[in-house]
Amino acid sequence: MDERVSNSLQPAETIPVAVKNLTKVYGTVTAVDSISFTLEPRTTVALLGGNGAGKTTTIAMLLGLVVPTSGEVRVFGADMSRDRYGVAERLNFQSPYVDLPMRLTVRQNLTVYGGLYGVANVSERIDFLAEDLQITQLLDRDTGKLSAGQKTRVGLAKALLNAPELLLLDEPTASLDPDTADWIRQKLKDYAHARGATILLASHNMAEVERLADRVIMLDAGRILEDEAPKALIETYGRETLEDVFLDVVRGRSRHAVQGKLAPADARARKIS
Amino acid sequence: MSAISTQSGAVPVILPPSGLRASLRRIGAMVRRYTYLLRSSGIRLVELIYWPFLQMLTWGFLQKYLAGTTSPLAQAAGVLIGSVLLWDILFRSKIGFSTTFIEEMWARNLGNLLTSPLRPFELVAALSVWSLIRLGVSMVPVAVAAYFIFGFNLLDLGLALIPFFAVLVLTSWSLGLLSAGVILRYGLGAEEFAWSLAFVLLPLSCVYYPVAVLPDWLQPVALALPPTHVFEGMRAILLHGTFNASELWWALALNAIYLLVGYMAFRWFLQRARINGSLLQLGE
Numbered sequence: 008m009d010e011r012v013s014n015s016l017q018p019a020e021t022i023p024v025a026v027k028n029l030t031k032v033y034g035t036v037t038a039v040d041s042i043s044f045t046l047e048p049r050t051t052v053a054l055l056g057g058n059g060a061g062k063t064t065t066i067a068m069l070l071g072l073v074v075p076t077s078g079e080v081r082v083f084g085a086d087m088s089r090d091r092y093g094v095a096e097r098l099n100f101q102s103p104y105v106d107l108p109m110r111l112t113v114r115q116n117l118t119v120y121g122g123l124y125g126v127a128n129v130s131e132r133i134d135f136l137a138e139d140l141q142i143t144q145l146l147d148r149d150t151g152k153l154s155a156g157q158k159t160r161v162g163l164a165k166a167l168l169n170a171p172e173l174l175l176l177d178e179p180t181a182s183l184d185p186d187t188a189d190w191i192r193q194k195l196k197d198y199a200h201a202r203g204a205t206i207l208l209a210s211h212n213m214a215e216v217e218r219l220a221d222r223v224i225m226l227d228a229g230r231i232l233e234d235e236a237p238k239a240l241i242e243t244y245g246r247e248t249l250e251d252v253f254l255d256v257v258r259g260r261s262r263h264a265v266q267g268k269l270a271p272a273d274a275r276a277r278k279i280s
Numbered sequence: 281m282s283a284i285s286t287q288s289g290a291v292p293v294i295l296p297p298s299g300l301r302a303s304l305r306r307i308g309a310m311v312r313r314y315t316y317l318l319r320s321s322g323i324r325l326v327e328l329i330y331w332p333f334l335q336m337l338t339w340g341f342l343q344k345y346l347a348g349t350t351s352p353l354a355q356a357a358g359v360l361i362g363s364v365l366l367w368d369i370l371f372r373s374k375i376g377f378s379t380t381f382i383e384e385m386w387a388r389n390l391g392n393l394l395t396s397p398l399r400p401f402e403l404v405a406a407l408s409v410w411s412l413i414r415l416g417v418s419m420v421p422v423a424v425a426a427y428f429i430f431g432f433n434l435l436d437l438g439l440a441l442i443p444f445f446a447v448l449v450l451t452s453w454s455l456g457l458l459s460a461g462v463i464l465r466y467g468l469g470a471e472e473f474a475w476s477l478a479f480v481l482l483p484l485s486c487v488y489y490p491v492a493v494l495p496d497w498l499q500p501v502a503l504a505l506p507p508t509h510v511f512e513g514m515r516a517i518l519l520h521g522t523f524n525a526s527e528l529w530w531a532l533a534l535n536a537i538y539l540l541v542g543y544m545a546f547r548w549f550l551q552r553a554r555i556n557g558s559l560l561q562l563g564e
Contacts, residue, residue, distance in 0.1 A: 033557055067560045070395045074554045095397040096297045105391035108383075110320045111313070119316070122309025123396040125295035125302060128288060135289030149320075165392070170292050 021083045023048055023173045023205040024069060029078035031064050031229075038064040040229035041078065046173075051199050051206040053216040055249075056226035057257055062209035063104075065226070066175050069207070070100055082173065096124055101166040102177035103159070109151025113142065113161050116150055117168060124169040136164040140194065156187040163191065167198065174198070176208040180215055192218055213250040223249070225256050232256045297397050303405075306398050310406030311413070314380055318414075328418040332368045336422050339364040340430040359518050360488065361432045365423060366514060367487045370448040370507055371478050372418050376411035377456030378463075378474040385468055394559060400550060404543065407460070408453050415449070437517055443528045444510045450535040451506050452478070457542035461549030465558060486511050506531040506538065 024046035031039040039061040046052050054062045067073040068080050071091035080087045085094040107116040114133060121129030137143040140160045145153060150161060159180070166174060179195065180188035192215060199206050210216055216223055217237050225233040225240075233240055233256055237249050244252045296302055318324055343360040384390045393403065426432045434441065459474035484498075485507035491499055502508045509531035516522045553559045 031557070038557075063560065064557070067557070072391065072394060072554065072559045073557050074551070092297070092397060092399060095395070096294060100395055102391065104388070106388040107392065108313070108317065108387040108389050110387075111316045115313075115316045119309050119313040120392070120396065122312065123306050123393075123398050125297055125305065125397065127293040127295050131289030132292050133289065168292065169294060 022046070022081075023083060024207065025079075025081040026065075026069075027079045027081075029065070029068060029080060030076045031061075031068060031073060032076045037229050039068070039075075042226075042229070042231045043078075044224055044231065044234060046205050046207060048205055049199070049203045050221045051195075051208070051219050052222045052224060053220035054207065054209040054224050054226060055211065055213075055216055055253060056209075057211060059228075060226040061229040062211075062226060063102075063177055064229075066100070066102075066177050066207065066209050069175060070098075071095075096169060097171060098173040098175065099124070099166045099169055099171040100175040100177070101159075101162045101179060103162075103181045104177065106158075107150050107161065107165060109149065111150055112147050113150055113153075113164075114146040116161070117146075117164060120165050121168050126168055129168075132168060133164075136167055140164050140167075155182050156184065159183055159187070159191060163194065170202055170204075172202075172204055174204055174206045176206065178210055178212075179208055180210075180212060188212075188215070195219060213248065213253060217249050225253065227257050302397075303399070303402050306402045307406045307409065310398070310403065311409055314406070314410045314413075317383065318417075325417070328372075328414060329421050332372060332418055332422045333425060335364055335368065336361065336426050337429070340426065340432070344430065359515060361426055361430055362434070362437070362514050362518060363487050363511060365419070365426060365432075365434055366444060366448060366510060367482070368422070369415065369419060369445060370452050370481070373411045373415045373449050373452035374455045374459075374478045375475075376414035377407050377453060378459050378477075380407055380410050380414075381456070381460040382463060382468070382471060382474060385463065391559065400547060401543075404457065404546065407456065411452065411456065412449065437514060438523075440513060440517060440523050440528070443532065444513065447506045447510050447528065447531045447535055450532075450539055451481075454535070454538040454542035455481075457539075457546040461546040464546075464553045465549040465556070467558060481505060481507055484508070490515060504534065506534045 022045060024044075026045070027043050028041050029039055029043070030037070030041050038059075042061075042065070044052075054065060056062050064073060068075050069082060069087060071087040074088050082091075083094045083097055085091065107113075107120075111119070117133045117136075118129055121132060126132050133146070134143075137146055140163060142157065142160050142164060145157055145161065150158070153161060163179070166176075174195075176195070180191050183191065195206065195208075196219060198204060206219070208215075208219065220237060223233065223235065223237050223240060224231055233252075235243070240252045241247065241249060244255055246252050246255065295305065340361050346360075384393060423434045426434070437444065455477050459470075459477050462470045462473050484502050485505045486494065486502055487507075491502050491508060491512060494502055509527045513523065513527060516524060
């Protein structure tokens, strides 16, 4: 009997992510404080915030690695606290805080994860991704002997093995040189476009967010302070860059206060001076 | 790499994620991962045989000395070395299970595994299968060496060897599950617990002496441990030529309880780790 029944490149009909009143408390520390948001299909959304803002914890709850204290996380309709295995093969993730086994070659690692994600044509898939991500020459090298940039590309290959409908990325270009980081961003853009995938990325790199994201969710101390398109935020705050907006937000200057004090032209003038 | 094969990989063909075949596929993928790891280092392979071989030599020579000097002990030919080999089945199987699990944490790979479609019971099954494979790699050469060096043939235990082996391996998995759960919850700081847990059984399961040696109040504790019945059974066969099958059934029943408790403990610790966020810290 042919077991191959599904091709993961079919479009998803369900809402990829629905988060409602999500809270995570560790002891006396509230890491995530009653946040709610929804990710529409085929959008790229950035979680933006400083260290300790709650980005990684939010992504971990979306992945089912952390159980919320209260509230709800639904991925493709599945409650991730109880039923993550119903949708696990439809998503994937990459994080600089998680490695692939270093003593295995790149090909071995990808083969193992191909098996875990149920990729029937794993050899062909690895060859395809290796060519696309320019890691063909690395396939038979030990993963532990790769540079940071090479490891990021290999991690991305692992994250794309099953062509996930939902891709979760925690600081995808952390510790990369500008050239490699730019290359990775372009690859992600291409993937999202070609696959019609939804991407949620956590970052504190403003350039990355401006380039990739359709929407930005700004977090500070576990709370959502802003949730809009990058351009709309820049316009609303009357700033030139998302970084300026971010600084306004985390330093407690609300959009109303900023609008009252600075017209866009003033802000530009201040920037130039 | 052909253009055709490359192009055919543009679209992944995804197999059904649930059902027995899917579980077997994921367990197979994990066993493959462990095989790759073992193959990547010749030293690891040698290490698997090195320690049990040294232990077998030490106890083998001690037994040879005792057999030549004291007549009652001479009757116990094979008992010491048999104890060592059977104890090593339990110990090596436990170490195989725990080390393989800890390896995922050393590699900072657990986050990848626990966010993949791999179910916890599949991870446990893969660890169990791999502990058996490791056990074969380490113990078969040592058992063969014991035969050639000291004339001790483990197969002299006859068919009883099969349930003996089963009892010891099942006990090792229970211990492995418990230590893996504790490490999941408390991180690599609890690594020492994983290494030392099996040694709790060393005095209590009467590896080198009969249960009767223990104080009266401790004997029920010893008898509640499945391996005790194996070591008592081994001595009965080698010293008196008798075999009490009912004792082994009792041991297997105890094993079923311990295995269930071990798996429930593992699942409980995993859930606590998800609640406390320690799975997140493992990667950082």
